Amino acid sequence: MRAFFLSVTLVFLAVTAQAQDKPAIERQFQSWIQSEIWPRARAKGVSRATFDAAFSGVTLNWDLPDLVPPGTAPETPKRQRQAEFGAPSKYFNRNSIDGATRIGKQMAQRHATALAQTERRTGVPGRIILAIWGRESGYGRVAIPHNVFRVLGTKGFMSTRAEYFSAELIAALQIAEAGHAPESAMKSSWAGALGQPQFMPSSFLNYAADGNGDRKADIWRSEADTIASIGNYLAEHGWVAGRDWGFEVMVPDAVSCTLEGPDQGRPIADWAAMGITRVSGRPFPAHELPGEGYLMMPAGRHGPAFVVTPNFYVLKDYNTSDLYALFVGHVGDRIRFNVGDFRQAWGRVDRLFRSDIAAAQRSLEAMGHDVGGADGLPGYKTRRSIGRWQEARERQATCFPDKGNIAALGG
Template identity: 50%
Template sequence: MTDRLCRLCAAILLLALSAAAPVRAASLDAGFRAFLEADIWPAAKAEGVSRAVFEAAFRGVSPNTKLPDLVLPGGKDTVAEINFQAEFKSGADYLSERAVAGNVATARKLRSRHGDLLARIEQRYGVPAPIILAIWGRESAFGAAKIPMNAFEVLGTKAYLSRRKAMFRAELIAALKIVADGHLKVSEMKSSWAGALGQPQFMPSKFLKFAVDFDGDGRRDIWNSVPDTLASIANYLQAAGWQRGRDWGFEAEIPASLSCRGEGPDKAFRIADLVDAGASRVAGRKFPQGELSTTGHLLFPAGRFGPAFVATPNFYVIKEYNNSDLYALFVGHLADRIQGAGPLVRQWRKADRLTRGDVYRMQEKLVARGMDVGAVDGLAGFKTRRSIGEAEARLGLPETCWPSKALAGRL
């Protein structure tokens, strides 16, 4: 009798949940429509977007609750326990030889095919061809990647429900302007799950600022035109501060006497001084003579558990394109490989497996102790890594500058 009652209760509960789901979806859609009319339409209209474009953009569009980093009505604003964005996962996976080598072969062929074009772009913008090719390969597999999502569904959902509503609201209005200005039709506005557009994967506001017409056909076409795509990437990096004639960085041996707490774009050193303090390039290579008197930055993308680098300011320009150390490192390393360099010398060592939620809770505890971790977001950026190193030093633990179970336990 008890089993039958339990099964009956379970069936009733399942029916109730099934009946409630359409009600919640309808309520969510109604709220979304109200948000579009009350907030997005007036802002878009003020930017010159017509009512016809606005209605076409959102015809048949509903919130896509399968997108990551959403906060549904009534839900708590917390980070996901598991991180699904590749740029913030394992360096060993992201920069594996398999991931890099295929890009190298393709990039070399494309460098030969588009040599004259790349030379003209480099002459105009000062950004080396290998860097441009590396970003093209990372962002869209040199234009071969499928980008199938409806940009207005993605951006509309995130403007309404994401943890970064203000940012995506601005991007949604910029996407409407792209159509209103005649660059694309609504049906052609396809994006990634984050709302990025075209072969260079520009967010809509970046398209409006940095996309260029390099083939002279009167359109800034980063979807189909190779000249426009490559020149737009270069224009973006030049505007972000690319220093003509400088490298992005160098894999290096950094002795323990140079603390991993010294990394970051806000801590600059003369490269000659780093050499005097014991830093050296791997495999016995020398730093270029012209770099010794310039400034560099220590970089420990996995703390003491991975390769170390002396980065130039250009490394942080690449991060303006995608704010991930691993992304910028992939681009720089791939550019080196295109020019004939070999694989990274030092290996990514095994570290404790912690979830994004684990790192988030560690950041909260570090902040409570007065340390600067940057954003409390569950991602081990350079400020979090430095604060971990500081906490390790205070607690008498080996200085690794990387999240560990040992530190979590002590905190």
């Protein structure tokens, strides 16, 4: 008992010390800005005046997720703060779907010329561009609240992906130096994304496009530039003109959910030969049959299933979430083709902590499964690994984490 109280006391003192160290960590942050970031920014052509203006009054933002303060070890958070990696049914809520569709139809008429021009130039359908625009910023109507230099500075100094965010911070300074953004427009999401298409700064530098012919790429105020930039981004990431993003399907029990994933592709004709059919009852388009398709079951056997094309994974280059890419494809179809909800409903799934899923992932890794990393996120590699583990134990494969299999795996 004495040892127990000593342990509790030490933990309390450690937490208290960390809280008291915030001023010291803040000083380290200010020193890091000058000693590490300024030389890199100067090498990219950023002036001292621009640099000083960017960091005037900037302090650490301790409310951001995935922070790793100096002297601490990274750990998997319990809760998932990013909607794209949460419960599927919650992500596809009625308000989000209906709002993005309704306003998207209005925008399709209002910006028909810009959408048509971008589609001709890039091969990316206007409905897909609209759906991304709607998801990212509510078609430019959602307030973007954060100071990009504070966000990227904090995450570059102390996060699980520090080098990535440090590079994005340098890119944001380059944007400021070049005067691309209107005055006081360097506001971002909590991840550092900018403007109506929510481009990370490096994406702006690489993919922002002029859509209205004024020789500027203004993703803050210009709808035409926003449309052109989204289309250019997808085209540069490999969008295949003439192919769809995917199809909702029925997967027979005889077809294992462990066949999911972009590394297990086969001609769509082969999926059809296995008994996979479109929920609409219509055949797969003839021109899609020889093309490669991939089984995608974002909730395992607890929700809709899809055969997707390479374009689905181009959408994932915009945001590395299956649910995000699925939302974009689905809303785009609702805008253009007036389709209804998915035929198969999202089933109820257990509420689990990320830390519990990460523990189960580590157990699967120890058995030789490739789960894509023990990050607490049930991506396709984790889903199918669970399914393979279930099949090896002669259980019905569901390919999704629940309280039962997490407990059995030691999560």
